[in-house]
Amino acid sequence: MDIPIQIKQQTCMDCLSGQPLGFEIKMAFQPIIDWQSQSIFAYEALVRGPTGQGAGWVFDRINDSNKYYFDQSCRVKAIETAARLGCDTLLSINFLPNAIYNPETCIRATIEAAELYRFDLEKIIFEVTEGEQILNQNKLKRIFESYARHGFRTAIDDFGAGFASLEWLHSLRPSILKLDMDLIRNIHQDSARQRRLVDIQRVCAELGVIILAEGIETVEERDFLVNAGVRYLQGYLFAKPALEQLLTKAQVQGWR
Template sequence: MQCNSCSVAAIKFEIKLEGETNLSALQIVIDHLERREIEVISKGSKLQMDEIGAREFLDFCSDLLDVDQVLFRINQEAWQPLEEMPQVFATEWIDDVIQHERLTCHYQPIVAADESIFAYEMLARFKNEDGSMIYPNEIFPAAKSRGRLYALDRVCRMTAVKYAAALKGEKAFINFIPTSIYSPEFCLRSTISLSEQLGVNPKSLVFEVVETERVDDIDHLKKILTYYREKGFDYALDDVGEGYSTIELLADLKPKYMKLDMQYVQNVAEDVEKQRVAKKFLAKALEIGSIPLAEGIETREDFDWLKQSGYQLFQGYYFGKPAASPLYDQHQEV
């Protein structure tokens, strides 16, 4: 059984009125919605309704209420100003993308020092109903606006596992957003089940924490990673830069792989400050027993500098752009 957060269930709106003007008009608002045959639940200064009701509320109340003192939230998430509500309506298209699973995965190679293929990162590619591409910088803000990050992250993970099965045992790096997983035992159960169903060896999957530096609840992240480790999967920390100020934190997370943020990789062969960060990162990775991976490599010079410095894995356009099928059949353990 899926939870409402991981499926595309109808959005429930909660609206909170504040201020004397708004509170005095509360009953007028309720009466109007009920005349429109919209189910509304009133609890003090708060109203609960579905999306149709929220649209009607917004249309009716724009002139009636002091909109600066009206807040709303969806699916028990954070309160937002009323002016953000139209954006929730405007991104309704994301529901259809998720519900009909209109996405595929592309493969980007991760190579060893001798440039043989070590693994592939699975990168989601989304499509409109007419087949045109939707870019990730459109997808994720839309999902966040409509409270669909849980559902989007799940469908991305499941699709990546399906595409990883085609690699026949070669490693696949699969992204996930830790803030979109509230209970690893429940939220990740379907991912584990699918990998077992497809005969994918857990050791061939590496779950990659994206937006690593933005994770506020480290204890929650540790709970997720512990769950993955117990199930036999490896995991990586993505976009690591200078934000992790202590070895203790990284050692506590125990990642198998650490990916150096591309902002410190590109032009590192010539930039002394980037070299400082890259060497500090490398020392951290080796000290805690993680495999260092530099991503975003676009030139031979940067690759050579990083390889000579001691980096073990590499990723970037220099070795291959994301493609609809894997590049090679080579495989090397690191």
């Protein structure tokens, strides 16, 4: 995929302006809980429209002609907003692998943004949703390897919903595996889901991959996962995404 020269030369401030997209984007942040230490482990940055419209509103306006710029803009906006809000935890940023034509070239805006806004590069997690159509699995592997060389953590979101298998994890080796909410839903009542979780935990333990359970909505789901040894948790039980706000531990529910 050839990227026009003027797009290659975009700066962080260009990405913040939103002009090439035709609309401004903002970021909402959802906390990720470290149950063992009873603290906030990270915040996931989730794209929103200019007045807080949901991600669906935004993605309805993204197409092949602007997805590269959109992907870059989301990274810069997430870093800028998190730094402005005083984020001192890890920051998880979603990205579109099919919008990346060269990992080393496309990472420049992220590095530039981190330097400009004084955000520690080693606190950044790049997260790809398993539900996105992955046109080239080897390309995604190269992206993950490139990001790891720069000190970034990587994550697969919605595991179980799309391309990835337990065997594929051996090749991709993400830092974090986020379990799909369909696996989490009512897991305390479903032996098949429980067996699936055990299989995933076994492979992740072998590879040194952190497991994160997302989509938790009930105390029963939380308690089963905690008792099963899942340390990192995310979901509406704790907090919904907050527009341009980093919720403190005191504002997060579901600790007890």
